Ligand SMILES: Nc1ncnc2c1ncn2[C@@H]1O[C@H](COP(=O)(O)OP(=O)(O)OP(=O)(O)O)[C@@H](O)[C@H]1O
C-alpha cells in the first residue's frame with residue numbers, strides 16, 4: 001500500500017480521490033480514472049512506501065501531458081494549487097426552478113472537492129418553521145406561487161414578480177448570514193437556489209455567482225418529468241406553472257444582466273460544469289492577482 005504524506009497527516013493513496021481531482025481539469029471521469037491508475041503504477045514502480053502530495057501532483061501533471069491533455073494539465077495544477085493553498089471561496093448558482101442548479105452544484109462540488117452544498121430551499125424551510133404564515137406569507141409558498149399569498153400593488157409591477165421579490169428578500173436575510181459566517185470561518189461552499197438573485201445577495205470578494213438558464217419552456221417541461229421519476233417532487237405541480245416559472249427566469253436574467261453576473265445556458269450538464277469551471281478559473285486568478293496571491297500555472 002502507498003501512503004501519502006501531507007504535512008503531519010498520512011493517508012492511504014486513493015485512486016478515487018485522485019480521479020476526482022483530475023476531473024477538476026475538465027477531463028472525462030473515465031479518462032481521469034485510467035490516468036489515476038497509471039499514476040499509481042508509476043508510484044508503485046518507484047518502490048517507495050511513502051510519497052508526498054507534490055510527487056503525486058507532478059506525476060499526474062506529467063501523465064496528462066504524455067496523453068496530450070496539455071490544457072487539462074495546466075488546469076489540474078491550477079485547481080490543486082487552489083486546494084493546496086486552502087483558498088476559501090463561495091460559488092453561488094441561481095436560476096429559476098428546475099433548470100438544473102442542484103445537479104450542477106453536486107457535480108462541481110465533486111470536481112472541486114468542496115464538501116458543502118447548501119440549497120436556499122433549506123434556508124427557506126428553516127425560516128418557515130420559525131416564522132409563521134401570518135407573519136411572512138410569501139416564504140410559505142413556492143417561488144412561482146408566492147404572489148397568491150399577498151396583495152400586490154395594483155400598478156407598476158406584475159404580481160408574480162412582486163410575490164417572488166418579497167420571498168427572495170426574506171430568504172436573502174438567511175443567505176447573507178450564511179455567507180458572512182462562511183467568510184468569517186474561511187470555509188468553501190456551493191450555494192444553489194432560486195433565491196440567489198443578483199442585487200439581493202451581498203457578495204464578498206471571494207464569492208462568485210452564476211445564473212443558470214434553460215433554453216425553452218419545452219426543455220424545462222422535460223426536466224420536470226425527469227425529476228418526477230427520480231424524486232418525490234411531482235412533475236405536474238411544476239408543469240402546470242411553466243409560464244410563471246419562465247417569467248421568473250426572465251426576471252432573474254434581467255437582474256443578472258444589470259449586475260454583470262454571467263448567465264450560463266444549461267444544455268448538457270458536463271458542458272455547463274466545464275464552462276463554469278473555465279470561467280471561474282479566470283475570475284479566480286484575476287481576483288487572487290489583485291490580492292497579491294500568485295497561482296503558479298494559469299493559462
Ligand atoms: N442539462 C440537462 N439536461 C437534461 N436534464 C437535466 C439537465 N440538467 C439537469 N437536468 C435534470 O433536470 C431535473 C431538474 O434539475 P435540478 O433538480 O438539479 O434543478 P434545480 O434547478 O435544482 O431545481 P429547483 O430549484 O426546483 O430545486 C433533474 O431531473 C436533472 O437531472
Ligand SMILES: O=C(O)[C@@H](CO)OP(=O)(O)O
Nearest residue numbers: 097121141142143144194
Ligand atoms: O419555490 C420553488 O420554486 C422551488 C424551488 O426549488 O421550491 P419548491 O419546489 O419547494 O416549491
